[in-house]
Amino acid sequence: xxxxxxxxxIDILGYRDVNGAINTExxxxxxxxxMENNREGFNLTNGEEVxxxxxxxxxxxxxxxxxxxxxxxxxxxILTFYPxxxxxxxxxxxxxxxxxxxxxxxxxxxQALILTCFSTKGLFLRGGISNKYCxxxxxxxxxxxxxxxxxxxxxxxxxxxxxxxxxxxxNKELMKEINNIGNLGYGGNQIIKEDEDGVFYLDYLNFELSxxxxxxxxxxxxxxxxxKIKALRSTQFYxxxxxxxxxRKLVELYNEKESKGEDTKSIDKIISKFExxxxxxxxxxxxxxxxxxxxxx
Numbered sequence: 494x495x496x497x498x499x500x501x502x503i504d505i506l507g508y509r510d511v512n513g514a515i516n517t518e519x520x521x522x523x524x525x526x527x528m529e530n531n532r533e534g535f536n537l538t539n540g541e542e543v544x545x546x547x548x549x550x551x552x553x554x555x556x557x558x559x560x561x562x563x564x565x566x567x568x569x570x571i572l573t574f575y576p577x578x579x580x581x582x583x584x585x586x587x588x589x590x591x592x593x594x595x596x597x598x599x600x601x602x603x604q605a606l607i608l609t610c611f612s613t614k615g616l617f618l619r620g621g622i623s624n625k626y627c628x629x630x631x632x633x634x635x636x637x638x639x640x641x642x643x644x645x646x647x648x649x650x651x652x653x654x655x656x657x658x659x660x661x662x663x664n665k666e667l668m669k670e671i672n673n674i675g676n677l678g679y680g681g682n683q684i685i686k687e688d689e690d691g692v693f694y695l696d697y698l699n700f701e702l703s704x705x706x707x708x709x710x711x712x713x714x715x716x717x718x719x720x721k722i723k724a725l726r727s728t729q730f731y732x733x734x735x736x737x738x739x740x741r742k743l744v745e746l747y748n749e750k751e752s753k754g755e756d757t758k759s760i761d762k763i764i765s766k767f768e769x770x771x772x773x774x775x776x777x778x779x780x781x782x783x784x785x786x787x788x789x790x
Contacts, residue, residue: 494578497589497624497664497667498573498576499572499592500625501573502570502620502646503619504569504620505569506653508568508616512568531570534609535563535606538602538605539561553594555598557579558576558595560574560575561574563629571642572602575629585666586666597684599622603618603655603695607697608734611735612734615742618653619652620656621641621646621649622645622656622661623637623638625640625660627639627642652770656692662693682696682702682703683696684699733784740789771789774787775789
């Protein structure tokens, strides 16, 4: 008996510009250390202490059902929750429920990467998520799931968001359980949202607010204990840093636009992506009535 596989492809936006500005060994070592820190973050969340916590979780033992594999390739992260064959006879609904739980755990782990990138380097992420097959060994990744996740990132996402492949959205039973977790564990806030352009994306900002909302039963759905990391990463810091990083990026882009004269087509396209991110940031805070001082003018 197996759960549904999850495959994630993440691209760091602006990596080419950062990489192109590296012209000394000191700068190179600094940026490599940043990327190694990102990898170490995933090593820690996949470490023995974390695995022991899941063993004691009566709701869902992630590592009983999944092998977690990931690879950092240049500016990209490829992550897959690879389902194990488990000798159990569970009701079909529970298989979908466990598979849905895995998505929320993925979101929590991606959150840490998102925060590190925008708070330390002013970098933002774009990505795609699929339920199709992917195999990862060392720094090699292959499979239909990788292709679908990459297409979701490169074709659907467009803006700094993480888009879902149609193969996820079309799975009605899985979507039902994802929505049920949002309703029961996160105060009705859904982790998957449909944007105005019809793209379904990971609503990571609403999710961040829900994780620390006293009215949400978020810990029960994922085996996640907010108290253990609240001192390390407050929600307020998250939104303050997110706001500051977006403002700095837009100032940088508009200054670049002024220097280009009449030929602004390419820079206008980039600006529109970060204006979308600004709008998304503001909308979430206004709708939830939280951290209104972090709204960007």
